[in-house]
Amino acid sequence: MISINIIGSGNMAWFLADSFAKTDVVINCICSRNLEQGKQLANTYHTNYVDDVLNLDSTADITFIALSDDAIELISNTLKVNGMVLHCSGILPVDVLTKHNLRGVLYPLQTIIKTDLPDVRMVPICLEANNEEGLQILKTLAYTVTKHIHFVNSQQRQYYHLAAVLVNNFTNHFYALADNILGEHHLSFDLLKPLILETARKAYMHPPIQNQTGPAKRDDRNTIEKHISLLNDNSELKELYEKITQSIFNLHQKI
DSSP, X not given: OOEEEEEOOSHHHHHHHHHHHTSSOEEEEEEOSOHHHHHHHHHHTTOEEESSGGGSOTTOSEEEEOSOHHHHHHHHHHOOOSSEEEEOOSSSOGGGGTTSSSEEEEEEOSOOOTTSOOOGGGSOEEEEESSHHHHHHHHHHHTTTOSOEEEOOHHHHHHHHHHHIIIIIIHXXXXXXXXXXXXXXXXXXXXXXXXXXHHHHHHHHSOGGGGOOSHXXXXXXXXXXXXXXXXXXXXXXXXXXXXXXXXXXXHHHOO
């Protein structure tokens, strides 16, 4: 039976706790400097709470550092645990955990919000370890929650993370911008939801390059100029529209 510690109380920590609580994996304790959030997480999954990494259960097989990227190496260097240490970052190399003989990465390639957690069985899990022993430990752990595991090195994971930012974070930002525009004119974002679902369905079924439609691909200058005129009061979005339009046009000129 595998035992784990989780350092953190944000979205990733909730995802890890929720995923492993449904298995035979034992969550020894949650560690967070945020007393309220840490205790809430620990209480939800019926485990112990500590507010200092020096008070972690040092006998745990695995300790997750589920923190922001800029805190991971610092916390890693202060840990005094005997087992394997993992982070969940898409961008940091495995060797930011170099203090630990057994170190690795378990990176869920998914958008995670603690109030609406994804089903771990549907999430691609990217694994990396610094040696074969660590990789075997990681495989055993990951297979307790999903069969959707992939072995990628640090550089490959960074490209996956970059691509994930483009398709998720950037796309969602455009949703927010569209919602703002419609809201300013007392129009409903709900009318766009079928389009969002159809766009996602097509991206799932076909190579995205084949799915492109719209005025930028056609170089429909009348429509493009009309859109730009509608953005005269929003110079930042106007510039963004022009750059994305040009990028779409340039990409399809190469085909």
